[in-house]
Amino acid sequence: MSDERIEVRRTITADPATIFRVLRDPDGHVAIDSSGMLMAATGEPVTAVGDEFVVHMDRESLGDRPMGRYDVTVKITAYEPDREIAWTIIGVSRPIIGHVYGYRLEPSADGTVVTSYYDWSDIHPEWREKNVFPIISEQALKATLGILARTVQDKDIPA
Numbered sequence: 362m363s364d365e366r367i368e369v370r371r372t373i374t375a376d377p378a379t380i381f382r383v384l385r386d387p388d389g390h391v392a393i394d395s396s397g398m399l400m401a402a403t404g405e406p407v408t409a410v411g412d413e414f415v416v417h418m419d420r421e422s423l424g425d426r427p428m429g430r431y432d433v434t435v436k437i438t439a440y441e442p443d444r445e446i447a448w449t450i451i452g453v454s455r456p457i458i459g460h461v462y463g464y465r466l467e468p469s470a471d472g473t474v475v476t477s478y479y480d481w482s483d484i485h486p487e488w489r490e491k492n493v494f495p496i497i498s499e500q501a502l503k504a505t506l507g508i509l510a511r512t513v514q515d516k517d518i519p520a
Contacts, residue, residue, distance in 0.1 A: 365482035367499045371506040374472040375513040377443040382406075383513055384446050384464050387414040390435070393512055395504035396497060400430070407446075412437045418452075439463060447478075459484040460494065475509065477502045 373380060383389035387402030397419075404414025413436045420429065431453050438461060439447035447463025460481040467474040479502060481494040488494070 365494070366478060366480040367495060367497075367502055368476055368478045369499060369502045369506060370474055370476045371503070371510060372469055372471050372474050373506070373510045373514055375510075377466040377468055377473045379513050380464075380466055380473055380475060380509065381443045381446070383509065385440075387416065387435070389512075390416060393505050393508045395501050395508055407437050407440065410437050410440045412440070413451075454488075456485045456487055458488050460496075472514070475506060477506055 383393065385408070386406045387404045391399045391402050399416050400419050401417045402414055403417070407414065413434050416433050416435055418431050418433055420431070433450050433452035435448045436451055437446065437448050439445050443466060445463065445465045447461055449457075449459060449461050451457055458481075460479070461483075463478050463480075465476040465478070467476075479495060479497055484494065
């Protein structure tokens with residue numbers, strides 16, 4: 362981890378394919394979001410680098426900027442089925458910011474070790490000067506992994 366990247370890990374009692382199905386689905390992003398900003402999504406599950414879908418956002422839940430409701434385009438930057446998915450955001454802000462969110466999945470004896478990451482090391486210099494990153498906290502990433510676990514894990518397996 363660095364000053365420009367957050368990574369959190371959690372073992373989830375589900376296989377990588379089950380977890381990946383949620384992560385490649387636009388509605389899955391909305392379902393597991395802990396920030397409260399993702400309101401809905403439009404688009405099909407992604408299948409490759411370069412695929413895109415739209416997320417309908419509401420920044421009000423963070424209470425940090427009066428942006429109201431707006432849309433962003435999620436553009437896939439890494440895609441390896443059942444192993445890794447990452448994306449950048451193309452939104453209303455210009456220049457394009459350049460931050461990346463993603464998940465790595467590693468099979469384990471107890472299910473899948475899921476690493477969630479948020480990286481702003483390659484953001485546009487204009488955004489770096491504004492010193493507004495990270496927008497999402499380490500705790501929010503951990504909470505999203507908790508929601509992901511609740512969404513996919515076998516309810517019969519004790520914690």
